[in-house]
Amino acid sequence: MSQQSKAEAFRALHEGEAFVIPNPWDAGSARVLAALGFRALATTSSGFAFTLGRRDGRASLDEVARHVAELDRATELPVSVDLENGYDADPETAAASITRVGGAGAVGASIEDYDPSGRLYEHDHAVERVAAAAEAARRLGFPFMFTARAENHIRGNPDLEDTIARLQAFEAAGADVLYAPGLRTTDEIRAVCDAVARPVNVLARPSLSMADIAGAGATRISVGGALTWTAVSAAIEAATAIRDEGDFSRLAGPPPSDWLA
Numbered sequence: 001m002s003q004q005s006k007a008e009a010f011r012a013l014h015e016g017e018a019f020v021i022p023n024p025w026d027a028g029s030a031r032v033l034a035a036l037g038f039r040a041l042a043t044t045s046s047g048f049a050f051t052l053g054r055r056d057g058r059a060s061l062d063e064v065a066r067h068v069a070e071l072d073r074a075t076e077l078p079v080s081v082d083l084e085n086g087y088d089a090d091p092e093t094a095a096a097s098i099t100r101v102g103g104a105g106a107v108g109a110s111i112e113d114y115d116p117s118g119r120l121y122e123h124d125h126a127v128e129r130v131a132a133a134a135e136a137a138r139r140l141g142f143p144f145m146f147t148a149r150a151e152n153h154i155r156g157n158p159d160l161e162d163t164i165a166r167l168q169a170f171e172a173a174g175a176d177v178l179y180a181p182g183l184r185t186t187d188e189i190r191a192v193c194d195a196v197a198r199p200v201n202v203l204a205r206p207s208l209s210m211a212d213i214a215g216a217g218a219t220r221i222s223v224g225g226a227l228t229w230t231a232v233s234a235a236i237e238a239a240t241a242i243r244d245e246g247d248f249s250r251l252a253g254p255p256p257s258d259w260l261a
Contacts, residue, residue: 001076003105003107003142004142006076006077006078006079006107007078007107007142007143007144007145008142008143009039009040009078010040010078010080010107010108010143010145011143011145011176013039013040013078013220014145014176014177014199014219014220017214018210018213018214018218018219018220018221019039019040019219019220019221020038020204020210020220020221020222020223021038021040021041021042021080021201021220021221021222022038022041022042022222022223022227023041023042023043023044023047023082023222023223023224023225023226023227023228024041024043024044024047024071024227025044025047025048025050025051025225025227025228025231026048026051026070027070027071027073027074028074028260029227029228029231030071030074030075030077031074031075031259031260031261032255032259033075034074034075034076034077035255035256035258035259038077039077039078040077040078040079040080041071041075041077041078041079041080042079042080042081042082042108042222043064043067043068043071043079043080043081043082044082044224044225044227044228045057045059045064045082045084045225046224046225046228047224047225047227047228047229048063048064048067050225050228050232056225057084057116060087061083061087061097061100064081064083064101065100065101065103065104066104068081068101068104068105068106069104069105071105072104072105072106073105074261078107078108079105079106079107079108080106080107080108080109080110080145080147081101081106081108081109081110082109082110083097083098083101083109083110083111084111084112084116085111085112085113085114085115085116086098086111086129086133089115089121089125089129090129091128091129091131091132091133092132094111094129094132094133095132095133095135095136096136097109097111097133098111098133098136098137098140098144098146099136099139099140102137102140102144106144107142107143107144107145108144108145108146108147108176108177109137109144109146109147110146110147110148110149110177110179110201111129111130111133111146111147111148111149112149112150112151113126113129113130113148113149113150113151113166114151114155120151120152120155120157123165123166123169126166126169126170127169127170127172127173128173130148130169130170130173130174130175131173131174133146133148134146134148134173134174134175134176135174137174137176138174145176145177146174146175146176146177147175147176147177147178147179147201148167148170148171148173148175148177148178148179149179149180149181150163150166150167150170150178150179150180151180151181151182152166152180152182153180153181153182153183153184154181154182158182158184160188160191160192163180163192164191164192164195164196167180167192167195167196168195168196171196171197171198175198176198176199177198177199177200177201177219177220178192178196178198178199178200178201179200179201179202179203180192181203181224182203183202183203184205185208186208186212186213186215186216187216189202189213189216189217189218190216190217192217193216193217193218194217199219199220200217200218200219200220201218201219201220201221201222202216202218202220202221202222203221203222203223203224204221204222204223204224204226234250237250238250238251
C-alpha cells in the first residue's frame with residue numbers, strides 16, 4: 001500500500017468510531033498486532049529505547065527514523081510516531097522532525113510540550129512549536145495526521161484547566177489530533193473532548209475500559225509503552241522461575257508462522 005493510501009486510511013479512522021492504536025516496539029510486535037486485526041500502529045518512545053538498552057528519551061532522531069522505516073516495511077498498516085519533544089526546543093527542529101519521519105514512511109506523529117531538561121514549555125512557545133510542526137505536516141503532500149500533546153498530567157502538574165487551554169491553543173495552531181496523556185477519569189476525558197473540536201487521543205488505563213473512554217468522547221486510544229512492559233514482565237517472570245527453581249513451565253512457543261515474514 002502506498003504512503004498516500006496509508007495516510008488516507010489513517011485520516012479516515014479519525015472520522016469514524018473510536019479505535020485503538022496499539023504501540024509496537026519492533027517489527028515483530030508490529031506484525032503480531034497487524035495479524036490481530038488492529039488498523040493502525042503508533043511507536044512508543046520508551047519501548048523503542050528499551051530495544052536499544054536505553055531509558056526513554058535517549059534514542060536519536062536518526063535511530064527513530066530507521067525504526068519507523070522498519071515498522072512501515074513490516075506491515076501494511078499506517079504508522080504514527082512518538083517524536084517526544086521534537087528533539088529540540090526550537091520550532092524549526094520540531095518541524096524538521098515531522099519532515100524526517102514523513103520521509104521514512106510515517107503518516108502521523110506527535111510532539112509534546114515538555115522539555116527533557118524537566119520543564120513544560122511556556123504557553124506561547126509551546127504554541128509556536130505546534131504551529132511550525134503543523135505547517136511541516138501540511139507540506140508533506142499527503143494527509144499527515146499531526147498530534148499535539150499537553151504533558152501536564154504526567155509531569156506533576158495535573159491542572160485540567162491549563163491542559164484544556166493548551167489543547168485549545170494547539171488546535172487553533174493547526175494540530176489534527178489533541179492528546180493529554182495521564183487523564184485519570186471519564187470526567188476528565190469528557191471535559192477535554194467537550195472543549196475541543198478535533199479528535200482526542202487518550203492513553204489507556206487499566207481502570208478504564210474501551211467503552212468508558214469512547215463513551216467520554218475520545219476518538220483514539222493508545223497504550224504507550226504498556227505492551228512492551230507487559231511482554232518484558234512475562235519474560236522476567238519466566239526467567240526468574242528458571243533461575244530460582246529450574247522451572248521451564250512458563251516458556252511458550254513461537255506465534256503462528258503466518259504472522260511473520
